[in-house]
Structure formats: C-alpha cells, structure tokens
Amino acid sequence: MSVIYQDLHQFSTYIPPINLTFHQYLLLTNEPILFHTGNVQQATEMVPKLKSILGDNNLNYIFVSHFEADECGGLSYLLEHFPQAIPICPEVTARQLTGFGLVQEFISKKPGEKLTTESYDLEFFSYPSEMHLWEGLLVLEKRRGIFFSSDLMIRFGEANNAILESNWETEIDDISKEQVPDQERRIKLQQTLKQLNPNFVATGHGPCLKV
Ligand SMILES: [Fe+2]
Ligand SMILES: [Fe+2]
Structure with a gap:
C-alpha cells in the first residue's frame, strides 16, 4: 500500500551504498500532482505504479523543488x-530545464505565490x-497541512512507508549550515517556516514526520 497520509501516496527507493x-x-485528487520525479531509474520504476493508481486520469502537475x-x-x-x-518549479530551475531542452511548457513560481x-x-x-x-522552492498544501520539505528535515536509513513522531520547531532548529550555508538566508528561512503549522512533513529522504 503506497498511501502514507490521507490521499498522499509515497513511492520509495532505498540506496544501500549511501544509506539513503x-x-x-x-497527491491523488481530481487534479493529481506529483512531487519530485526521482532520477531516471526511479521514475522508470514509478511510472507503472502511477499508471495503475491514476487509471484513466491524467497527471496534471509535477512539482520540482530544485x-x-x-x-x-x-x-x-x-x-x-x-x-x-505541467512542471511547476522555481524560476532558476525552469531556466535549467528549458536550457537543457528538457521541458517546453512549465509554470514557474516565486516564493509567496500560490x-x-x-x-x-x-x-x-x-x-x-x-x-x-x-533558489529552490518548498511547498505547503494548506487544506491537509502537508509540508513538502525536499532535502530539509531528512534522515539516513531505510524509510519506506516510515513515519516518525517529531516536533516542528525542533525540525526547523535542526536545519544546518551544510544544508543552507548562507546564514542570513538560513535564519530567514527558519523564521518563515516557524509561522507555518503543518500536520505532516513529506520528506524527500528518510521517514515522514507527524508534527
Ligand atoms: Fe536535492
Ligand atoms: Fe533530494
């Protein structure tokens, strides 16, 4: 079963050499949206699963954090x-994706947009x-309270379908300078995130978090 929270399905691949x-x-709704594509190999494994879940429905959007x-x-x-x-991504990512000829149509979003x-x-x-x-993007789905943390709030180890009880403030305080080296921007990010009140963190790596 791939459902991890409400109508959110998770697809996972564990890579032993890097323990990640x-x-x-x-998000399986009337306008299905995928968050992260995985690399080519992961996408190849995911497509048949997506097709069986979606049935005759289209995939409307693909969100790319960076x-x-x-x-x-x-x-x-x-x-x-x-x-x-349609890919939804930050402006810098849109530039890369079009520059490499990977996409033609896209929606680029700025921080604060919805x-x-x-x-x-x-x-x-x-x-x-x-x-x-x-400049990457993080995204909060406000009706369900799902925060997609990308490469933040991550842990090593095998974490297929895993959920950890945690604390939102602690997770934000634990964002390290290796993850966001620019101190000013790290502090600003932490201040912004502390204003949010999600119920669930869908991480890019490691267990999801109930917060
Ligand atoms: Fe990344
Ligand atoms: Fe990642």
Missing part, C-alpha cells in the same frame, strides 16, 4: 508517459538550498 531513501509523492537528479532527473521520462503534465485548485491549496516558500544557493 528517496521519495516521490502523488534542479537536481532526484528531484527532476526523471522529468523527460515522465513527460513521455504523461505528456499533459496555486489553488478544487482539491488543494499550495503555497510556495523560498528554499535557498545548498545547490550553489540556487
């Missing part, structure tokens, strides 16, 4: 199978990630 689990998520293989390496492969799906549909309310936040401090 990689997750992608499908330009890195596990977040968008499988994008071309996914778009071959779901050509109607995407509201019949089934969910997404709000996007700045993610100054360690990838050259390129």
